[in-house]
Amino acid sequence: MNNFVFYSPTEFVFGKNTESEVGALARKYGANKVLILYGGGSVVRSGLLDRVQKALEEVGIDYCCMGGIQPNPIDSKVYEGIDICRERQIDMLIPVGGGSVIDTAKAIAVGTLYDGDFWDFYIGKAIAKTALKVAVVLTIPAAGSEGSGNTVITKVETLQKLSLRTPSVLRPVFSIMNPELTYTLPAYQTACGVADMMAHIMERYFTNTQEVEVSDRLCEGTLTAIINEAPKALVNPMDYGARANLMWSGMIAHNGTCGVGCEEDWASHFLEHEISAIYDVAHGAGLSVIFPAWMTWMVGHNVDKIAQYAIRVWNVSPHSDKKTIALEGISRLKSFFVSLGLPVNFKQLGIDTPDIDRMVNGLHHNKGELVGNFVKLTRSDSKDIYQLACLPFETGK
Numbered sequence: 101m102n103n104f105v106f107y108s109p110t111e112f113v114f115g116k117n118t119e120s121e122v123g124a125l126a127r128k129y130g131a132n133k134v135l136i137l138y139g140g141g142s143v144v145r146s147g148l149l150d151r152v153q154k155a156l157e158e159v160g161i162d163y164c165c166m167g168g169i170q171p172n173p174i175d176s177k178v179y180e181g182i183d184i185c186r187e188r189q190i191d192m193l194i195p196v197g198g199g200s201v202i203d204t205a206k207a208i209a210v211g212t213l214y215d216g217d218f219w220d221f222y223i224g225k226a227i228a229k230t231a232l233k234v235a236v237v238l239t240i241p242a243a244g245s246e247g248s249g250n251t252v253i254t255k256v257e258t259l260q261k262l263s264l265r266t267p268s269v270l271r272p273v274f275s276i277m278n279p280e281l282t283y284t285l286p287a288y289q290t291a292c293g294v295a296d297m298m299a300h301i302m303e304r305y306f307t308n309t310q311e312v313e314v315s316d317r318l319c320e321g322t323l324t325a326i327i328n329e330a331p332k333a334l335v336n337p338m339d340y341g342a343r344a345n346l347m348w349s350g351m352i353a354h355n356g357t358c359g360v361g362c363e364e365d366w367a368s369h370f371l372e373h374e375i376s377a378i379y380d381v382a383h384g385a386g387l388s389v390i391f392p393a394w395m396t397w398m399v400g401h402n403v404d405k406i407a408q409y410a411i412r413v414w415n416v417s418p419h420s421d422k423k424t425i426a427l428e429g430i431s432r433l434k435s436f437f438v439s440l441g442l443p444v445n446f447k448q449l450g451i452d453t454p455d456i457d458r459m460v461n462g463l464h465h466n467k468g469e470l471v472g473n474f475v476k477l478t479r480s481d482s483k484d485i486y487q488l489a490c491l492p493f494e495t496g497k
Contacts, residue, residue, distance in 0.1 A: 101311050101315075101361035101362075102214075102240065102309055104360050105146065105483075107268060107271075108244075108247070108267075109271060109273075110272050110273065110274060110355075111273065111274040112277060112279075112311070113125065113275070114244075115277075117280075118276045119148065119151055119155070119278055122194065122237060122276055123154075123155035123157070123159040123161060125158060125235065126194065126235060127160075129273045130192075130231060130233070130444075131161055131191055131233070131235075132162065133140075133188060133190050134156060134163040134164075134193070134194050135192075135194070135195050136149070136152060136153070136180065136196060137181065137195040137197070137201050138165070138167045138168050138176050138195065138197050139168070139169045139171075139197045139201050141319050142239075146283065148239070149165070152237060153491060169201045169204050171260070172238055172254055172376050172377070173203050173204045174253065175218075175219060175254065175255045175256065176256060177217075178207040178208055178218055181204065181205070183210075192273075193205040193233070193234050195236055196237040197237075197238075197240065198239055198240025198242055198293075199242055199244070199383075202243065203243070204251075204253070205383050206251035206264075207251050207253050207264070209232040209233070210228045210231040210251075210264070210270060212231075213231060214226070214228075219253075221266075222253060222263070222264050223262065228266045228269050229269065229322075231266075231468070234270065235273050235274045235275070236272045236275040236276065237275075237281075238275070238347070239281045239282065239285075240282065240285060240293060240447065241282060241297065241346050241347040241350035242293030242294075242437065244352075244353050244354025244355065246277065246350075246351055247272070247275060247351040247352075248271065249266045249268065249269060249270040249271045250265045250267075250270070252264075254376075254377050255410065261374070262466060266355065269399070275351075277351070279340055279346075279347050283338050283343065290337075290346075291384070291442050292384025292388075292442070293384055296345065296383060297346075297349055297354070297367050298301060298353070298391075299369065299391050300354040301322055301358050302319075302323075302391060302406060302409075303364055303366050303369060304319060304362055304364050305358070305405070306365050306405050307363050307365065308403070308473070309363045309438075312478060314473070315359060317362060320412045322352055323413050325345055326345075326346065329345040329346050330346065332440070334441075354404065356389075362378070363473050365472045365473025366472060367471050367477055368394045369387070370466070370467050370471055370472070371390045371482065371486070372386040372458075373463075373466075374459040375449075375451075378459065379449075381449055384442070385443055385449055389442060389445055390485070390489055391433075393489035395426075395433070396488050397488055399427055401475045402474055406430070407422040410426050410430070411429070414432040414433065415483075416428045429497075445490060445491060454490065456486045460479055460482050460483050461483055463482055
């Protein structure tokens with residue numbers, strides 16, 4: 101196990117009707133002027149936005165709103181939010197939604213207090229040292245942004261989709277997590293969230309770091325819980341227990357708990373970012389295509405942990421042929437994704453002729469000539485993985 105610092109100061113307020121506490125919590129954390137952010141309007145139609153506003157009014161906190169944040173959030177909304185925050189002297193942002201809304205809020209929070217372009221932080225030109233406070237009312241369990249210091253934004257002009265990781269600056273001060281708010285999520289959105297949280301765990305699980313049994317077991321146990329609970333939520337969207345377990349799993353998957361002491365990988369996420377930046381597909385759907393392809397390539401290059409995953413997570417019978425074990429585990433992962441209605445190749449994702457060369461060039465331009473850590477991927481390796489993601493399921497096992 102490697103040396104590590106684990107810093108996770110977020111206060112999680114979990115359970116039914118907890119959105120009614122947003123005003124008291126915002127006051128507790130020193131808010132005076134709040135910017136509420138949301139996406140396409142479901143929070144308006146459901147009455148959730150009204151409830152959040154009422155809770156702020158009850159404690160005398162001034163607020164304004166900014167809607168229209170899209171999936172795969174873009175830089176133009178960040179600039180819009182920064183202007184509002186500076187003009188209104190905002191001191192806390194409260195995103196009401198899922199990862200896209202939360203990530204936009206974090207980018208605004210770090211950009212408002214910076215004299216330059218917020219994008220400087222994403223391209224490594226500047227280091228984020230301070231930000232406005234962010235608090236969360238979560239409606240979509242998936243990205244885990246409610247518990248992390250991470251944010252991902254796409255720059256429209258260049259179609260670069262890049263992440264910023266600043267756990268000491270951008271972790272939310274509090275996150276309200278009411279599983280009831282997820283009852284009306286479309287089945288496909290729920291499934292994409294499941295793929296996203298599973299991928300967050302697997303990015304940490306597939307590590308070359310030795311003697312990380314606790315982290316391994318945390319990863320395996322959380323993956324197993326997700327695999328058990330996801331079908332229940334799709335069969336009965338109002339199954340509170342299934343929704344609650346998925347919501348908490350999404351947070352655990354990305355707040356760092358599952359990766360303490362490990363060198364993490366993240367190549368699959370970077371491979372997927374090129375897909376969703378160019379083709380604007382759901383991030384979770386892109387991951388359900390890319391992660392099995394990445395794992396299949398890894399069978400020929402670093403098989404041991406893939407085989408362990410197959411045995412411990414998918415109950416593949418152990419025997420001497422690790423490659424066969426690993427491939428069976430990957431096949432069971434693909435079958436699980438298909439059972440949730442997710443794609444497992446480019447064609448199912450709606451991309452008949454993916455521009456692989458463009459994606460490879462974008463990936464290595466953004467992330468360097470070597471990508472990831474489990475096996476450091478060259479341009480040729482990345483191209484092979486994208487090509488594996490083109491195969492039909494039957495021949496791509």
